[in-house]
Amino acid sequence: MGLSGGELGVNELCGLVGKIEKLAKNAAENDSDKKGAIALLERIGKELKNKSVLAKAQEKEKAGKRLKRLEKHECQGLASTANRVLGEIVKRFKNEERVAQGVAKFKETKGAKPVEDMVKVKVTEHPKVEREQEKAAVAAAAALVAKGDPFTNARQVVKKALLEGLKLACEETGKDVELAEKVATELEEELSQKYNTESKVSKEYKLKYRSLSFNLKDKNNPDLRSRVLLGEVDCKDLVTWSPQQLASDKRKEDNATIKKNMLLNAQARKPTVSSTDQFKCGKCGQRKCTYYQMQTRSADEPMTTFVTCTVCNNRWKFS
Ligand SMILES: [Zn+2]
Numbered sequence: 001m002g003l004s005g006g007e008l009g010v011n012e013l014c015g016l017v018g019k020i021e022k023l024a025k026n027a028a029e030n031d032s033d034k035k036g037a038i039a040l041l042e043r044i045g046k047e048l049k050n051k052s053v054l055a056k057a058q059e060k061e062k063a064g065k066r067l068k069r070l071e072k073h074e075c076q077g078l079a080s081t082a083n084r085v086l087g088e089i090v091k092r093f094k095n096e097e098r099v100a101q102g103v104a105k106f107k108e109t110k111g112a113k114p115v116e117d118m119v120k121v122k123v124t125e126h127p128k129v130e131r132e133q134e135k136a137a138v139a140a141a142a143a144l145v146a147k148g149d150p151f152t153n154a155r156q157v158v159k160k161a162l163l164e165g166l167k168l169a170c171e172e173t174g175k176d177v178e179l180a181e182k183v184a185t186e187l188e189e190e191l192s193q194k195y196n197t198e199s200k201v202s203k204e205y206k207l208k209y210r211s212l213s214f215n216l217k218d219k220n221n222p223d224l225r226s227r228v229l230l231g232e233v234d235c236k237d238l239v240t241w242s243p244q245q246l247a248s249d250k251r252k253e254d255n256a257t258i259k260k261n262m263l264l265n266a267q268a269r270k271p272t273v274s275s276t277d278q279f280k281c282g283k284c285g286q287r288k289c290t291y292y293q294m295q296t297r298s299a300d301e302p303m304t305t306f307v308t309c310t311v312c313n314n315r316w317k318f319s
Pocket residue numbers: 281282283284285286309310311312313314
């Protein structure tokens with residue numbers, strides 16, 4: 001609003017936050033709502049360039065706080081996007097501040113006044129409003145960083161997801177939730193230690209955690225989560241398990257069935273093989289061959305005939 005170059009204004013930002021919340025409500029059931037919410041978050045990440053816009057939107061409709069809340073959304077993709085986008089924004093504002101301070105310092109040492117004067121003029125224009133806005137901006141930025149850096153945040157999200165599965169195991173085994181908390185912490189630590197480096201979330205870490213969290217929550221896989229909860233499986237080993245190892249017996253069966261069906265379908269598409277004595281093998285001279293025909297080139301060209309000698313296994317083709 002009134003701002004150029006794809007930069008968000010206060011009302012726009014508030015509007016986007018409202019839209020995102022609406023979409024987020026159904027995000028768990030509706031993939032397109034989830035994608036929509038993520039896209040709008042990304043847009044805010046790109047176009048929110050002005051700290052005072054966030055401050056005003058926070059003051060007006062608690063926009064910062066509401067965005068922050070999305071980091072705890074049950075949909076991992078949505079939560080992690082919120083986390084990343086907010087992290088980027090905070091970083092951008094911090095950089096901005098640093099640059100501003102640097103410029104001010106530079107001007108100071110040069111003994112030049114114009115910038116300071118400009119600032120003063122601006123402040124005296126609406127002193128109270130400006131100060132309130134500045135305060136709100138600081139509060140909003142503080143709220144955004146209060147929960148720690150993106151790496152810690154991402155790991156928290158992962159731990160929470162793992163915990164969900166383990167809590168199911170508590171219900172199923174009658175164990176205390178405290179145990180689930182302890183195991184989830186340990187499991188996430190092993191995961192991070194094995195796959196993350198330099199305080200950065202790696203692709204492997206994300207992949208592994210998704211597979212783990214999926215299987216721990218799988219309603220057909222109560223055995224896995226109870227074994228993990230009760231310490232029958234070592235967390236250190238568990239983080240190295242393949243998706244096949246993690247899968248429930250039911251899903252292993254399903255996967256086998258799918259594979260079998262795929263194989264059957266593939267066979268069904270193969271042309272029928274017929275026996276014949278109309279071809280003479282050039283290698284052994286016998287007339288015991290099988291053959292099949294296939295369209296290997298364009299449809300209006302003749303079929304290719306593939307012949308196999310059943311005596312010496314000699315193969316040839318012609319068209
Ligand atoms: Zn032959």
